[in-house]
Amino acid sequence: MLLAAGCGSGADTARTVNSVQPAGGSKVLGSGYDSGYGSNGNGADSAAGAGSSYGSGSGTGTGSDSAAGKTGPAGQLALRDIPEVGKVVTDSAGATLYRFDKDTAKPPKSACEGDCATAWPPVSASDASAAEGIDPGLLGEVVRSDGSKQLTLAGWPVYRYAKDGQAGDAKGEGVGGTWHALAADGKKAIDQNSKSGDELSVATNEKLGKILVDGQGRTLYRFNKDSAWPMKFGCLGACLDTWKPAAPVDKTKASGIPGKLVGSVKRPDGTEQLTIDCWPVYLFTGDTEPGQTNGHNKQGLWFAVNDAGKKVPAGG
Structure with missing residues (x-):
């Protein structure tokens, strides 16, 4: 059963969805992995700026x-x-x-x-x-x-x-x-x-502003080929090798974001995934350290999520 009152209406009601259809139904993946999902290399919009690990392009102090x-x-x-x-x-x-x-x-x-x-x-x-x-x-x-x-x-x-x-x-x-x-x-x-007990919190990124991170400080992302309502998945098959569904969290251990925006959804394989404002959210395998945002604006389809549950614009 889909709980329409929680997702799509803005009401502070139950937000768990029991089953969701894959986006595109029987659409074949394959080449779409390269053009839509992105590899796990560094994104063009990483917080560090191109070719630098000390902030070149985003704050050299001039x-x-x-x-x-x-x-x-x-x-x-x-x-x-x-x-x-x-x-x-x-x-x-x-x-x-x-x-x-x-x-x-x-x-x-x-x-x-x-x-x-x-x-x-x-x-x-x-x-x-x-x-x-x-x-x-x-x-x-x-x-x-x-x-x-x-x-x-x-x-x-x-x-x-x-x-x-x-x-x-x-x-x-x-x-x-x-x-x-x-x-x-x-x-x-x-x-x-991050060991304080929070499973979901808000971090301040120099370029992107306030973004959601998991309990280990890893950036959470949403995918433009998913759909919030009706809720559908666009990341299946090979996509999941690069973008890992984030596990649901205890709302009492979420800080900096309204609890009504935090939910979960059952994926086609039966596993549960965290949702923010009804959008499934993911971890990017190309982020190897807490605080990295290498997945942001990947292929123009993947975006970090802000403290209001919305996607962060491409330029932050």
């Missing part, structure tokens, strides 16, 4: 967003709760501090030089101290290629982000899938926040 004023000592480090990111380490002025996945902690080494260091100014190791909640023994330093000493936390070189304009900003979280706000133990704050 002009008004320059690194000026962002290269001073950290002062006393503190912890701050930032919605959708978690409890992050900040400097004495409240600026969020970050780590880079291409760096190493053992031994400490920075891979961010040149334009990268303009967008992500290294934090000086001088005059750094730890407030309550941060182990002073985790603070250290690494000598950069220019001879300057950069602060490290648990071995990880520490950075600010040039486009964070005020205390509490965390615009650098998830950029390129390689930059993340630091937790007190030097790990990624977003990973620890």
Whole structure:
């Protein structure tokens, strides 16, 4: 039985659909996989920008967003709760501090030089101290290629982000899938926040704005060849090798989105899939790290979903 009152009317009623027909009925897939579903390579509209893992094309810190004023000592480090990111380490002025996945902690080494260091100014190791909640023994330093000493936390070189304009900003979280706000133990704050129990939440992406992610911080997508009402599936067969149906969630463990938009649907193979505003949603196998959005605008058919349950426009 299809529950028409829940999907299509906007009413806050039951939103589970027991059975749905594939879009196109007996339509043969095959070549459509390449033209409609997309491969698991990096999408053209990835959050990192083409050919860059530090934000080229989406925030190199030039002009008004320059690194000026962002290269001073950290002062006393503190912890701050930032919605959708978690409890992050900040400097004495409240600026969020970050780590880079291409760096190493053992031994400490920075891979961010040149334009990268303009967008992500290294934090000086001088005059750094730890407030309550941060182990002073985790603070250290690494000598950069220019001879300057950069602060490290648990071995990880520490950075600010040039486009964070005020205390509490965390615009650098998830950029390129390689930059993340630091937790007190030097790990990624977003990973620890994802363990808080939320199975569905809202993350802020620098390019796309507020988008829905699963409990592991992975971006959720909808497919233009699906249909919300009457609900139909356009992703079948080979498509499912690249786009994995997201599992249903407990509404009580969803944050940042109205519960009435969260539902589930039974697929033709009998499995249950998460729906947002009656649209089936998927995970993209080309996203290999939390925060990546490589599937957005893939083939002009796949789109991230915002906190209102709508698809994010192609350009964000």
